[in-house]
Amino acid sequence: MLEIVAQAVINGLLIGGIYALVSIGVTLIFGVVKIVNFAQGEFVMIGMYITYFLGTQFGMDPVLSLVISMPVLFVIGMLVQHFLIRRVLGLNDLPQIFLTFALSLLILNVALMVLTPNYRTLHTSYSDAALHFGGLYVPVAKLIAFGVAMLLSAVLWLFLRSTDLGKAMRAASQNREVAQLMGINPHRVFAVALGIALALAGAAGSLLMPFYPAYPMVGQVFVLMAFVAVVLGTLGNVVGALVASLLMGIAESLGIQFIGADSGLIVVFLLLLATLALRPSGLAAGRAS
Amino acid sequence: MKRRQFLKGAASAALAPYVMRGYAADPINIGGLYPSTGSMAQIGQACVVAAKLAVEMVNNAGGVKALGGAKLNLIISDVQSDTTVTRTETDRLISGNKLSAIHGCYASALTLIASEVCERAKVPIITGSSTDQLNKGRHFTFTPFARASQFAKAQLQMAKLVSDKPKVAVVFENTAFGTATSNGLKELAPGEGVEIVMFEPYSAGFTDAGPLINKVKASGANMLFSVSYLNDLILIVRTVKQVGLNIAINGGSGGFVIPDFYKNVGKAADGLLGVAHWNHDVNDAAQKVNTEYKKRTGEFIFEYAGGLVAQTYMLVDAMERAKSADPVKVRDALAQLDVSSGYAAMAPGGKVKFGPDGKNVYGHPVGVQWQNGDLVSVFPKDDARGKLLKT
Numbered sequence: 026m027l028e029i030v031a032q033a034v035i036n037g038l039l040i041g042g043i044y045a046l047v048s049i050g051v052t053l054i055f056g057v058v059k060i061v062n063f064a065q066g067e068f069v070m071i072g073m074y075i076t077y078f079l080g081t082q083f084g085m086d087p088v089l090s091l092v093i094s095m096p097v098l099f100v101i102g103m104l105v106q107h108f109l110i111r112r113v114l115g116l117n118d119l120p121q122i123f124l125t126f127a128l129s130l131l132i133l134n135v136a137l138m139v140l141t142p143n144y145r146t147l148h149t150s151y152s153d154a155a156l157h158f159g160g161l162y163v164p165v166a167k168l169i170a171f172g173v174a175m176l177l178s179a180v181l182w183l184f185l186r187s188t189d190l191g192k193a194m195r196a197a198s199q200n201r202e203v204a205q206l207m208g209i210n211p212h213r214v215f216a217v218a219l220g221i222a223l224a225l226a227g228a229a230g231s232l233l234m235p236f237y238p239a240y241p242m243v244g245q246v247f248v249l250m251a252f253v254a255v256v257l258g259t260l261g262n263v264v265g266a267l268v269a270s271l272l273m274g275i276a277e278s279l280g281i282q283f284i285g286a287d288s289g290l291i292v293v294f295l296l297l298l299a300t301l302a303l304r305p306s307g308l309a310a311g312r313a314s
Numbered sequence: 315m316k317r318r319q320f321l322k323g324a325a326s327a328a329l330a331p332y333v334m335r336g337y338a339a340d341p342i343n344i345g346g347l348y349p350s351t352g353s354m355a356q357i358g359q360a361c362v363v364a365a366k367l368a369v370e371m372v373n374n375a376g377g378v379k380a381l382g383g384a385k386l387n388l389i390i391s392d393v394q395s396d397t398t399v400t401r402t403e404t405d406r407l408i409s410g411n412k413l414s415a416i417h418g419c420y421a422s423a424l425t426l427i428a429s430e431v432c433e434r435a436k437v438p439i440i441t442g443s444s445t446d447q448l449n450k451g452r453h454f455t456f457t458p459f460a461r462a463s464q465f466a467k468a469q470l471q472m473a474k475l476v477s478d479k480p481k482v483a484v485v486f487e488n489t490a491f492g493t494a495t496s497n498g499l500k501e502l503a504p505g506e507g508v509e510i511v512m513f514e515p516y517s518a519g520f521t522d523a524g525p526l527i528n529k530v531k532a533s534g535a536n537m538l539f540s541v542s543y544l545n546d547l548i549l550i551v552r553t554v555k556q557v558g559l560n561i562a563i564n565g566g567s568g569g570f571v572i573p574d575f576y577k578n579v580g581k582a583a584d585g586l587l588g589v590a591h592w593n594h595d596v597n598d599a600a601q602k603v604n605t606e607y608k609k610r611t612g613e614f615i616f617e618y619a620g621g622l623v624a625q626t627y628m629l630v631d632a633m634e635r636a637k638s639a640d641p642v643k644v645r646d647a648l649a650q651l652d653v654s655s656g657y658a659a660m661a662p663g664g665k666v667k668f669g670p671d672g673k674n675v676y677g678h679p680v681g682v683q684w685q686n687g688d689l690v691s692v693f694p695k696d697d698a699r700g701k702l703l704k705t
Contacts, residue, residue, distance in 0.1 A: 036524035286516030
């Protein structure tokens with residue numbers, strides 16, 4: 026019994042690491058730029074395809090391909106901010122929602138057209154490998170993904186804490202007007218925030234590739250969990266999103282194990298509802314982002 | 315001759331050739347409802363390729379002879395993998411075109427909706443979808459291939475190929491397709507001497523098969539039945555391998571019997587068992603269709619796509635006998651269909667004849683096994699085209 030619980034927690038924690046990369050991106054954009062990026066999942070998908078093509082064309086390892094997928098998506102993020110999001114800032118919410126939602130649909134459908142809806146998987150030497158301890162097992166690909174996800178989250182946290190740009194970003198997220206008065210150029214900060222958020226989505230895509238098939242709709246699977254994590258962990262709070270993602274992964278896995286395999290999401294959404302009822306601003310309410 | 319009369323005469327003389335030609339070979343509209351976008355897009359698009367191939371084959375062979383060589387005109391409609399869209403698209407297709415018949419929609423959940431709309435509009439629909447609900451209280455719905463309940467029986471009997479005392483874990487996606495198939499399994503298991511040690515629905519499109527396989531492991535099963543579409547099944551098979559679980563897998567039908575499954579799972583897929591309502595090795599006609607489809611797509615034709623080629627020929631057979639493209643007459647002729655050769659008879663067993671519930675009275679599934687990237691029929695004996703690969 027203990028073994029089953031331990032295995033369920035391991036499974037949940039590992040997939041939670043991937044949820045974290047997606048949700049941290051969403052919460053960062055929301056925190057800094059104050060818009061909801063509905064297209065975040067599609068950027069995960071782009072990251073997956075970049076890794077897939079690097080893997081199939083040049084035999085590049087998915088983890089190594091992070092050094093390409095992350096910069097590429099960073100640049101895409103800056104461009105999206107510069108050419109699209111900047112135009113709708115300051116307007117009311119609707120144009121902003123429509124913009125990112127339309128972007129999501131656009132990318133999705135272009136991907137369907139260009140990449141075809143086929144599933145594509147990348148086999149690496151460690152794709153089907155697992156470490157076994159007693160009766161427990163830890164899939165290697167997921168362990169790597171989890172480790173790199175935590176590492177990237179830590180780097181982001183340090184960046185936000187201790188660099189000028191990071192502090193400017195947190196300042197802009199706390200109060201845009203005051204930050205501007207202090208001489209912070211919001212557009213530069215926003216562009217970097219978008220860049221980082223999309224680079225994280227790209228990283229999620231690359232890390233998923235060894236164990237999850239890529240297809241144009243794949244982003245939708247992960248973005249739903251990301252939105253729940255973002256709300257659960259308090260909108261705009263990076264650490265909150267991280268903790269919430271891991272919690273959700275574990276809750277989902279335990280739900281599948283002990284309630285039913287179709288009830289994993291029920292547990293996650295119950296967790297969300299309970300949190301909203303008891304702490305309407307999320308688990309990390311009142312804590313610094 | 316008065317001026318008006320002259321003009322009338324001249325006009326009809328001038329238009330006559332067009333009118334005559336139109337009369338001789340009005341194209342016959344056939345609707346094809348497939349999810350070419352959305353979550354089932356991949357299979358939907360492949361179905362569209364097959365539907366076009368079938369129409370081309372019919373037209374190149376001279377169309378419908380009883381109607382002066384009328385060509386088939388395929389009108390494809392995208393149902394977007396969505397039940398609401400399926401309802402509106404089916405409505406739109408029927409009201410916007412003079413249709414003789416419809417085929418579609420791959421997923422049972424979608425076909426159920428389309429079939430309801432067709433019943434009301436009195437347009438026949440012919441489908442490879444397997445849920446038994448399609449055969450209840452319907453007059454315009456025809457199902458030439460095996461039903462979900464029959465799949466279950468075949469799958470259970472195949473368990474005996476692997477072990478004398480099969481202990482089976484059943485995991486299934488919580489959709490019309492998954493529930494119908496797995497309930498069939500559960501009901502029939504005792505009669506077939508198969509013990510079900512785990513019976514578990516899961517939400518389709520999960521991110522991680524780990525927790526589910528964790529449960530399978532705890533159940534102590536020696537055979538796993540997975541009723542899933544492609545993406546989930548890939549994750550399940552790969553996770554079973556990761557866990558190092560020694561368990562025979564029967565992937566059933568759906569996502570398991572399409573070429574992409576092998577491409578994604580690779581060598582690990584060899585030896586896995588499944589059931590299909592159609593396979594490209596059932597007879598010579600099917601082999602020919604397979605060759606032609608392979609030329610276009612580079613892959614073998616999978617059950618649903620192959621089956622719908624046969625369905626197109628069944629429609630043509632009905633029109634030949636009805637000598638009409640009128641949907642109600644086509645329906646009546648379909649009800650009388652009785653074929654045992656040619657493209658219309660491409661089905662396991664090689665015979666198609668509809669009973670009053672629209673079921674093919676000879677319909678049964680074929681047990682298949684992945685062998686070196688190809689899907690080989692291995693069960694039952696009469697339909698087997700290759701030897702069972704022991705794993």
